[in-house]
Amino acid sequence: xxxxxxxxxxxxxxxxxxxxxxxxxxxxxxxxxxxxxxxxxxxxx
Amino acid sequence: xxxxxxxxxxxxxxxxxxxxxxxxxxxxxxxxxxxxxxxxxxxxxxxxxxxxxxxxxxxxxxxxxxxxxxxxxxxxxxxxxxxxxxxxxxxxxxxxxxxxxxxxxxxxxxxxxxxxxxxxxxxxxxxxxxxxxxxxxxxxxxxxxxxxxxxxxxxxxxxxxxxxxxxxxxxxxxxxxxxxxxxxxxxxxxxxxxxxxxxxxxxxxxxxxxxxxxxxxxxxxxxxxxxxxxxxxxxxxxxxxx
Numbered sequence: 712x713x714x715x716x717x718x719x720x721x722x723x724x725x726x727x728x729x730x731x732x733x734x735x736x737x738x739x740x741x742x743x744x745x746x747x748x749x750x751x752x753x754x755x756x
Numbered sequence: 757x758x759x760x761x762x763x764x765x766x767x768x769x770x771x772x773x774x775x776x777x778x779x780x781x782x783x784x785x786x787x788x789x790x791x792x793x794x795x796x797x798x799x800x801x802x803x804x805x806x807x808x809x810x811x812x813x814x815x816x817x818x819x820x821x822x823x824x825x826x827x828x829x830x831x832x833x834x835x836x837x838x839x840x841x842x843x844x845x846x847x848x849x850x851x852x853x854x855x856x857x858x859x860x861x862x863x864x865x866x867x868x869x870x871x872x873x874x875x876x877x878x879x880x881x882x883x884x885x886x887x888x889x890x891x892x893x894x895x896x897x898x899x900x901x902x903x904x905x906x907x908x909x910x911x912x913x914x915x916x917x918x919x920x921x922x923x924x925x926x927x928x929x930x931x932x933x934x935x936x937x938x939x940x941x942x943x944x945x946x947x948x949x950x951x952x953x954x955x956x957x958x959x960x961x962x963x964x965x966x967x968x969x970x971x972x973x974x975x976x977x978x979x980x981x982x983x984x985x986x987x988x989x990x991x992x993x994x995x996x997x998x
Contacts, residue, residue, distance in 0.1 A: 713770065714803050720770050738769035746798055 713738060757781070763788045771795035868948060868965060869956040871924055872974050876941060877959055884932045885939045885978060887916040899929045904997040905944040912936070913990070924948075937986055943974040946996045955984065970996035 712718045712726070720738065724731040758766075758781040766778055771792060782789050899918045900907060903926070907915075916939070917932035923943070931942045950967040957963075963976035964987040973994050975987035 714799070715806055719773060735765055735769040739765050742768055742771075742795070742798065742802075745802065749798070749801070 760785060760788055764791060767792045767795050771799045866954075866956075868924070868945070868950075868972075868974070869954070869958060869963065872943060872963065872976060873956075873959040873961050875921065875923055875930070876961060876976060884917040884919070884930070884941070887932060888934070890914045890916060891918040899931075900944075903927055903929050903944065904946050905929055906995040906997070907931075907944075908993040910993060933990070935986060937981060937983070938977060940983070940986065940990070941974075941976040942990055942994075943976075944968075944971070944994050944996055945974060946971040947998050948972040953984070953987075966991040968994065968996055970998045 712723050713720070718726070720734045721731055723729075724734045727734070758777045760781075763778055763781045763785065766773070766775070767788065768791075782792065896907075896915055896918045899920045902920050913933045913935040915931050916934050917930070919930045920927045921930040922928075923930075923945075926947070928943055928945055931944075933940050933942055948971045950965055950972045953967060954965045955963070956965070957980065961976050961978060962981050962983065963974060964983045966973045966975070966987050968991055973987070973991045973996075975983050975990055977983055
């Protein structure tokens with residue numbers, strides 16, 4: 712939704728019935744996992 | 757004043773979104789500025805990766821829909837376009853749900869037939885066809901009771917094999933009956949919903965799936981056989997109790 716649809720975190724929260732904090736946390740974790748996969752050295756930063 | 761932890765969460769979750777508080781923090785924090793640059797680079801890589809077609813999929817030169825389609829990124833979203841997107845998203849979800857509902861009965865029958873054929877092709881099931889001794893009543897009762905199935909006895913088509921087998925996450929009775937058209941495997945399937953009766957021929961077996969109150973009954977034979985009449989007769993003797 713964010714990358715392809717261009718939704719803001721606030722809009723995603725509204726669409727999915729979540730709090731904005733929950734959306735921020737999930738997106739952060741998802742990117743963090745992707746970052747770790749794509750560049751394992753980045754995990755130390 | 758925003759602290760680094762909050763700034764990292766905000767940047768890591770939405771690298772392209774700005775806020776007054778975040779801007780104020782970034783002005784004073786070089787490390788978080790660096791983190792935002794890295795995060796935006798990663799975001800761009802994700803965006804580009806999602807524009808690529810999945811491996812092994814050949815798309816038209818300029819795909820217009822689907823994962824491989826050129827992506828419409830919204831630089832400045834207005835409230836109205838946000839609402840339109842919301843409706844578009846809801847419409848897509850509704851259409852997908854409708855498609856699943858419409859296609860599910862056909863898909864479930866086909867998949868069910870394949871699962872049955874696979875089950876008959878493996879392990880102990882192979883020798884079950886050639887049994888001749890009638891299964892003792894106590895053994896048959898136990899197998900049927902375990903799955904919520906009852907069968908009206910018929911001396912003309914005795915049950916010569918009865919085993920409780922795992923199929924699609926449930927224990928089902930796997931029965932073999934000796935009938936006038938030869939040995940038939942009969943599998944009462946409590947809770948399997950079918951819209952109509954379906955014939956199939958697969959993996960050296962032919963069969964019929966008959967919808968029943970409370971589920972379905974599968975009747976299979978080795979080789980090609982017309983089983984519809986006999987399957988209906990067998991189905992009429994079986995009660996399924998979900």
